[in-house]
């Protein structure tokens with residue numbers, strides 16, 4: 001099974017750091033700024049999508065061929081990784097820094113003072129599609145020597161048991177759901193973005209105090225559809241020879257139906273979805 005370190009109580013894949021203590025130290029001591037924006041997710045929930053929307057909101061709808069990972073750095077990678085991506089020094093990165101993280105609420109860097117608190121955009125996605133997307137991504141990483149090498153059924157079991165990077169889906173989503181009404185938190189759902197992208201671009205822009213014209217809202221929404229983002233594929237690839245990106249795959253609601261047996265579905269309902277009962281958090285599983 002994929003190997004993980006426990007970093008601040010969270011399972012983080014081995015390849016993110018050869019030195020978990022250093023990663024924990026980096027996260028604990030990370031100094032946030034009031035202008036910071038964190039795009040926060042459990043993996044495979046729409047991170048890349050919202051990273052791009054936020055970046056374009058701050059850049060008047062520009063399209064950049066620069067790697068997204070350099071424009072909107074991934075906190076856990078930036079912290080300690082030496083090989084995967086070129087490193088960005090977050091300390092010298094100009095504001096507003098837009099960053100990606102998969103950390104739960106409890107470990108995500110934040111100022112104790114409301115006045116100087118950064119902003120956090122959380123995106124949740126139905127966990128059946130998350131599991132399928134995660135499996136494909138882990139399969140893909142195999143080529144880089146640190147992915148998952150096994151059948152879907154086994155990955156699904158690992159997912160249900162929280163034996164994947166960033167642990168249990170439920171714990172992560174509910175940790176943030178409990179803060180959905182905090183003034184500096186915007187809690188979104190992947191499926192809702194699918195239903196009406198322009199209104200969500202507007203919602204995000206308003207949350208960031210960057211009101212935009214209708215024309216710009218519609219253009220950003222257009223550029224940030226899956227096909228729009230695929231036009232700029234080199235921004236999302238990890239290797240020069242790649243012609244597609246595992247971060248932009250099918251982008252659908254309901255792909256899980258191609259992978260879930262009735263038995264797995266039942267197990268998922270009992271062990272994953274049952275934990276949402278009474279929380280008010282619900283998802284669309286098809287569209």
Ligand code: PPS
Nearest residue numbers: 043044045046047048049133225226248249250251
């Ligand atoms: S990661 O590695 O955690 O940052 O991955 P993440 O970006 O969160 O999730 C990748 C999935 O999001 C889909 N995606 C999109 N869907 C719709 N529209 C747009 N623009 C978009 N961009 C990315 C991507 O295809 C992955 O989902 P799957 O189901 O695997 O296709």
